[in-house]
Amino acid sequence: MSDAVQTETHGFQTEVKQLLNLMAHSLYSNKEVFLRELVSNAADAADKLRFKALSQGDLYENDGDLRVRLILDQDKKTLTISDNGIGMSREEIIDHLGTIAKSGTKAFFGQLSGDQAKDSQLIGQFGVGFYSAFIVADKVTVLSRAAGQPADQGVQWESDGDGSFTVTDINKPSRGTDVILHLRDSEQEFLDDWRLRSIIGKYSDHISVAVEMWKDGEPEQTDEEGKVTAAATEGEWEQVNKATALWTRSKNDISDEEYQEFYKHISHDWQDALDWSHNKVEGNQEYTSLLYVPAKAPFDLYNREQSHGLKLYVQRVFIMDDAEQFMPTYLRFVKGVLDTNDLPLNVSREILQDNKVTAQLRKACSKRVLSLLEKMAKNEPEKYQGFWTEFGNVLKEGPAEDYSNREQIAGLLRFASSNNDSDAQTVSLADYIERMPEGQDKIYYITADSFAAANHSPHLEIFRKKGIEVLLMWERVDEWLMSHLNEFDGKQFVSVTKGELDLGELDDEETKKAQEEAKEALAPLLERVKTALGDEVKEVRLTHRLTSTPSCVVAGEHDMSTQMIKLMRSAGQEVPEQKYILELNPEHTLVKKLETLEAGEQFNEWSQLLLEQAQLAEQGGLKDPAAFVARVNRLLLD
Numbered sequence: 001m002s003d004a005v006q007t008e009t010h011g012f013q014t015e016v017k018q019l020l021n022l023m024a025h026s027l028y029s030n031k032e033v034f035l036r037e038l039v040s041n042a043a044d045a046a047d048k049l050r051f052k053a054l055s056q057g058d059l060y061e062n063d064g065d066l067r068v069r070l071i072l073d074q075d076k077k078t079l080t081i082s083d084n085g086i087g088m089s090r091e092e093i094i095d096h097l098g099t100i101a102k103s104g105t106k107a108f109f110g111q112l113s114g115d116q117a118k119d120s121q122l123i124g125q126f127g128v129g130f131y132s133a134f135i136v137a138d139k140v141t142v143l144s145r146a147a148g149q150p151a152d153q154g155v156q157w158e159s160d161g162d163g164s165f166t167v168t169d170i171n172k173p174s175r176g177t178d179v180i181l182h183l184r185d186s187e188q189e190f191l192d193d194w195r196l197r198s199i200i201g202k203y204s205d206h207i208s209v210a211v212e213m214w215k216d217g218e219p220e221q222t223d224e225e226g227k228v229t230a231a232a233t234e235g236e237w238e239q240v241n242k243a244t245a246l247w248t249r250s251k252n253d254i255s256d257e258e259y260q261e262f263y264k265h266i267s268h269d270w271q272d273a274l275d276w277s278h279n280k281v282e283g284n285q286e287y288t289s290l291l292y293v294p295a296k297a298p299f300d301l302y303n304r305e306q307s308h309g310l311k312l313y314v315q316r317v318f319i320m321d322d323a324e325q326f327m328p329t330y331l332r333f334v335k336g337v338l339d340t341n342d343l344p345l346n347v348s349r350e351i352l353q354d355n356k357v358t359a360q361l362r363k364a365c366s367k368r369v370l371s372l373l374e375k376m377a378k379n380e381p382e383k384y385q386g387f388w389t390e391f392g393n394v395l396k397e398g399p400a401e402d403y404s405n406r407e408q409i410a411g412l413l414r415f416a417s418s419n420n421d422s423d424a425q426t427v428s429l430a431d432y433i434e435r436m437p438e439g440q441d442k443i444y445y446i447t448a449d450s451f452a453a454a455n456h457s458p459h460l461e462i463f464r465k466k467g468i469e470v471l472l473m474w475e476r477v478d479e480w481l482m483s484h485l486n487e488f489d490g491k492q493f494v495s496v497t498k499g500e501l502d503l504g505e506l507d508d509e510e511t512k513k514a515q516e517e518a519k520e521a522l523a524p525l526l527e528r529v530k531t532a533l534g535d536e537v538k539e540v541r542l543t544h545r546l547t548s549t550p551s552c553v554v555a556g557e558h559d560m561s562t563q564m565i566k567l568m569r570s571a572g573q574e575v576p577e578q579k580y581i582l583e584l585n586p587e588h589t590l591v592k593k594l595e596t597l598e599a600g601e602q603f604n605e606w607s608q609l610l611l612e613q614a615q616l617a618e619q620g621g622l623k624d625p626a627a628f629v630a631r632v633n634r635l636l637l638d
């Protein structure tokens with residue numbers, strides 16, 4: 001022990017306490033996961049040391065055989081997971097085993113309802129990690145010493161999982177970390193050597209570092225006559241996993257179960273992945289990729305800054321976690337491994353930034369994921385629908401970010417539709433096109449604040465009447481998406497709330513003629529309304545998109561849509577006040593009534609009311625709601 005043994009007590013971050021609580025309740029029926037998590041951490045520590053030692057060979061301290069050992073102590077009732085990996089310093093241990101470093105964690109725990117059954121579902125959105133040790137242990141002691149540090153720089157971390165932990169300086173001659181679990185009385189099954197071997201076999205075969213357990217020696221064996229049949233053997237550490245990195249094996253030799261185990265190892269998810277794609281490429285480019293799509297979105301999916309990306313290996317040597325350079329942001333949910341021979345072993349994040357090989361690999365990996373999704377959508381539509389529910393809104397960022405693949409991404413999008421009267425996003429663009437009536441050559445859509453606002457928008461009236469399907473959109477990202485999608489399969493996208501409505505061949509000659517006549521007859525009325533409203537509107541014209549509503553407002557062809565304005569304002573950008581075009585429905589009684597009114601106060605009030613109610617329906621609010629209410633009341637009493 002060093003002279004000044006310094007023990008400090010630290011409180012866990014509030015979120016850690018909440019996680020511990022949640023985990024104890026949620027994962028009890030799945031409690032073996034603690035072993036996978038702790039062995040994964042130990043294997044990661046070995047990987048990290050191997051990488052650091054590439055440039056600093058003396059870190060091995062003459063012990064380059066990296067391994068993880070499981071040690072049972074029947075008397076003390078402890079199970080120890082011991083590694084000779086990178087280890088942790090005092091600061092690191094306080095930091096890593098006392099807090100959760102992900103941003104947004106607080107908000108995540110803030111939404112817990114207190115209802116254990118409901119909350120336990122949420123653990124799936126959160127990585128399990130080290131803290132799972134407390135599912136089976138009522139006390140955990142961690143002894144660690146960072147590689148390259150003298151023996152007296154060891155540190156002991158200890159906690160009973162109740163809210164605080166202690167940290168003490170210790171002497172630790174061997175490099176690496178021992179996690180000692182003081183098993184609860186009810187968890188003594190994990191002291192059973194055979195039970196442990198079978199769990200480890202299942203969880204760790206594919207981890208590239210050896211996992212070892214102690215095998216007792218055998219005494220000398222003799223036959224009846226006392227002749228020695230087998231010499232005595234000494235006890236030894238025995239490797240219990242295959243220790244071949246899974247992605248290096250041939251696809252045909254890997255079972256689905258093994259793929260799933262590996263997924264859990266790299267993702268810290270405790271549920272199965274939804275699907276994966278494993279590819280070995282030789283030739284010009286040489287790489288292996290194993291990419292997984294999770295079944296559930298993590299809690300921080302919408303934080304675009306959150307770390308994501310692949311585990312990067314170069315010639316099977318682990319280089320870094322979260323190499324985001326190989327996965328575009330709109331595919332940030334993908335987990336996996338990329339192992340390449342085309343990058344140098346001393347590659348850094350900076351080198352990756354601006355690198356031709358990186359760009360090629362990123363393109364290749366993106367393609368793999370898109371093809372995987374395409375196949376799923378085609379062959380297993382229900383499964384794809386599950387994917388869409390979890391990750392659809394992220395995929396919608398794709399056309400803006402990945403211009404070259406936008407047609408393929410557009411093919412994967414799913415929308416709600418005016419045909420369905422439901423907010424379920426199930427309609428693909430291919431479905432839409434297939435259902436188009438003869439004469440329709442455009443894809444019509446509407447963006448609004450909510451499903452109800454989109455579905456009940458007056459702008460849809462004429463489309464409903466004519467049986468033309470309109471795609472309904474109301475997610476924040478939709479406006480952004482549509483500003484980057486011009487066409488699909490040669491068909492142009494048209495917002496039903498923007499510009500002059502031209503249904504082209506969908507309108508018959510008779511209707512067109514009637515419209516022309518109305519235009520001529522009502523020209524004076526339009527003039528008068530424009531004069532009454534003055535600068536409040538850009539233009540007043542007749543509309544044929546309405547059937548049961550008297551008026552609507554539309555943005556000019558090249559103006560920003562209402563949703564885009566809202567999006568930009570909410571992002572803190574200044575957007576100048578935009579003037580709309582007021583459209584009047586010539587068939588509607590109120591418009592007919594307006595025509596009969598003489599110029600004067602009443603005419604002005606009615607014109608104003610028709611504008612305000614149209615703005616209310618389109619924008620969901622008014623600048624001066626009180627004036628609107630007063631006006632309605634005045635007109636009601638007239």
Ligand SMILES: Nc1ncnc2c1ncn2[C@@H]1O[C@H](COP(=O)(O)OP(=O)(O)OP(=O)(O)O)[C@@H](O)[C@H]1O
Pocket residue numbers: 037041042045083085086087088096097127128129130131177267268
């Ligand atoms: N055996 C170990 N050796 C060295 N460092 C370790 C070891 N175990 C844990 N750590 C450190 O503690 C950190 C936190 O571990 P924890 O398992 O809670 O989360 P994680 O591995 O980062 O992943 P996730 O949050 O996705 O579960 C690790 O990132 C690592 O830096």
